[in-house]
Amino acid sequence: MHEAPTVIATSASSALGTAVADALGTPLGSCTRERFPDSEAHVAVHADVRDREVYVVGSTSPPVDAHLMELALLTDACRRGDAGRITAVIPYFGYARQDRRSAPGEAVATRVAAEVLEAAGVQRVVVVDPHTPALEAMFGVPVEAVTAVPMLARALQEDLSEQHVVVAPDLGAVKLAERVAAYLELPTAVVRKTRVSGAAVETSGLVGDVRGMAPVLVDDMVSTAGTLEAAAAALRAAGCQTEMLVAAVHGLFVGGAVARLAALPLRRLVITDSVPPPARLPAGRVETLAPMLASTIARLERGESLGELAAHG
Ligand code: R5P
Numbered sequence: 001m002h003e004a005p006t007v008i009a010t011s012a013s014s015a016l017g018t019a020v021a022d023a024l025g026t027p028l029g030s031c032t033r034e035r036f037p038d039s040e041a042h043v044a045v046h047a048d049v050r051d052r053e054v055y056v057v058g059s060t061s062p063p064v065d066a067h068l069m070e071l072a073l074l075t076d077a078c079r080r081g082d083a084g085r086i087t088a089v090i091p092y093f094g095y096a097r098q099d100r101r102s103a104p105g106e107a108v109a110t111r112v113a114a115e116v117l118e119a120a121g122v123q124r125v126v127v128v129d130p131h132t133p134a135l136e137a138m139f140g141v142p143v144e145a146v147t148a149v150p151m152l153a154r155a156l157q158e159d160l161s162e163q164h165v166v167v168a169p170d171l172g173a174v175k176l177a178e179r180v181a182a183y184l185e186l187p188t189a190v191v192r193k194t195r196v197s198g199a200a201v202e203t204s205g206l207v208g209d210v211r212g213m214a215p216v217l218v219d220d221m222v223s224t225a226g227t228l229e230a231a232a233a234a235l236r237a238a239g240c241q242t243e244m245l246v247a248a249v250h251g252l253f254v255g256g257a258v259a260r261l262a263a264l265p266l267r268r269l270v271i272t273d274s275v276p277p278p279a280r281l282p283a284g285r286v287e288t289l290a291p292m293l294a295s296t297i298a299r300l301e302r303g304e305s306l307g308e309l310a311a312h313g
Contacts (some may be wrong), residue, residue: 003052003053004024004025004026005024005026005052005053005054005055005297005301006026006029006047006048006049006052006053006054006055006083007020007021007024007026007028007029007054007055007057007297008028008029008030008031008045008047008054008055008056008057008074008078009021009028009056009057009058010033010056010057010058010059010067010070010071010074011033011067011070012058012059012060012061012067012070012071012275012276013057013058013059013091013276014028015273015276016057016059016091016273016274016276016288016289016290016293017057017058019288019290020055020057020089020290020293020294020297022290023290023291023293023294023295024294024297024298029045029046029047029049029054030045030046030047031043031044031045031046031047031074031077032044032046033070033074039066041066041069041070041073042073043070043073043074043077044077045074045077045078045081049078049081049082049083050081050082050083051082051083051084052083052084053084053085053087053301054078054083054084054085054086054087055087055089055126055297056071056074056075056078056086056087056088056089056122057089057091057293058070058071058074058088058089058090059090059091059092059093059094059274059275060090060092060093060094060095060113061092061094061250061252061274061275061276062094062252062254062275064094064095067094068094068095068113068116068117071088071090071117071120072116072117072119072120073120075088075117075120075121075122076120076121078121079120079121085123085124086121086122086123086124087122087123087124087125087126087297087300088117088122088124088125088126089126089293089296089297090125090126090127091127091128091250091272091273091274091275091289091293092128092221092249092250092252092274092275093113093127093130093131093135094113095109095110095112095113096110096130096131096132096135097110097131097132098110099111099131099132099134099135099138100134110132110134110135110138111138113138114135114138114139117139118139118140118141122141123141124141124142124143124144124300125139125141125142125143125144126143126144126145126146126293126296126297126300127143127144127145127146128145128146128147128148128249128250128272128274128289128292128293129145129146129147129148129149129176129220129249129250130145131172131220131221144296144300144306144310145310146292146293146296146306146309146310147179147309147310148249148272148274148287148289148292149176149179149180149183150183150308151272151287151289151292152180152218152247152248152249152270152272152287153180153183153184153247155247155270155285155287156180156184156216156245156247156268156270157184159245159267159268160184160186160216160245161214163212163213163214163241164184164186164213164214164215164216164245165186165187165188165189165208165209165210165213165214165215165216165240166178166180166181166184166186166187166188166189166216166218167188167189167190167191167206167208167210167215167216167217167218167231167235168188168189168190168191168217168218168219169191169193169217169218169219169227169228169230169231170190170191170192170193170201170219170227170231171190171192171193172220173218173219173220174188174190176218176219176220176249177190177218177219180216180218180247181218184216186216187208187209188208189206189207189208189209189210190206190207190208191203191205191206191230191231191234191235192204192205192206192207192234193227193230193231199224199226199255200226201226201227201230202230203230203231203233203234205234205238206234206235206238210235210238210239210240211238211239211240212239212240212241213240213241214240214241214243214244214245215232215235215240215241215244215245216244216245216246216247217231217232217244217245217246217247218246218247218248219246219248220248220249220250221248221249221250221251221252222246222248222250222251222252222253222257222261222269222271223252223253223254223255223257224254224255224256224257224260225253225256225257225258225260225261225264226260228244228246228260228261228264229260229263229264232244232264232265242265243265243266243267244264244265244266244267245266245267245268245270246266246268246269246270247269247270247271248269248270248271249271249272249274250271250272250274250275251271251272251274251275251277251281252275253275253277253278253281258278258280258281258282261281261282261283262282264282266282266283267283268283268285269281269282269283269284269285270285270287271284271285271286271287272286272287272288272289273286273287273288273289273290274289292309295309296309
């Protein structure tokens, strides 16, 4: 009989990892994750990994470097425990925004993060709606990208009217917004956004007809919510209705995001649990990725195609 895979999780994803393991009908693999007083990470894997398929679930969410390192260390521990194949399941892949040098002197951080994980022993990667399609090329091992678009679209449905328009709050979000709009059979519009710094953005108008319509803003992530705040202002200026629906795959909610969101006229904010959501999220509705990730793992175990779970193609 085929042995059940071993699922372990980093501290970034313990609740989601437990739910994934539950859905697969297996207990979450035991491991220790702790920090020395100087903040150095220490891990130990107690679950039986020898010759097993191992799935290490861990978003590289804030604190990004600490969670990336923990994922790398758990992978190394599994490799040294003579695991069979090690797959990193990274629901939110932090560092995916730095997939090229946009100014002299910068690093390609996406590539560095990928190399760290491969050096630790990751042999396959599963990610959910990565920020960059270039992620696949950053790794030398197979990358399986799955998508939360259908679940986000379904969650939006009960609040929709015929007046809704799906809005990408910047050019980078256009493809994701178009996929949500196609699912919901709604028109699209795009806000022109320029990022001034990590925490500040500016908008310069928008493309598409939004006057009198109700906006559904779609982005891959909400970090400081500065993008949503700026998009809301641009939409208001263009004569759009003020009450907003928002859907994003990854909710980081850093740097005053929750207060910024509380000040926006949100009817609903739909996100996934790729990153553990804050306790109080204004108008928040959290959709869990656990069934989809469990189904992804089950299909990989059976050697089946990921079919409709795949984000690309
Ligand atoms: C940018 O390229 C991303 O798609 C998001 O729009 C952005 O990272 C969101 O960041 P924030 O919430 O801080 O504006």
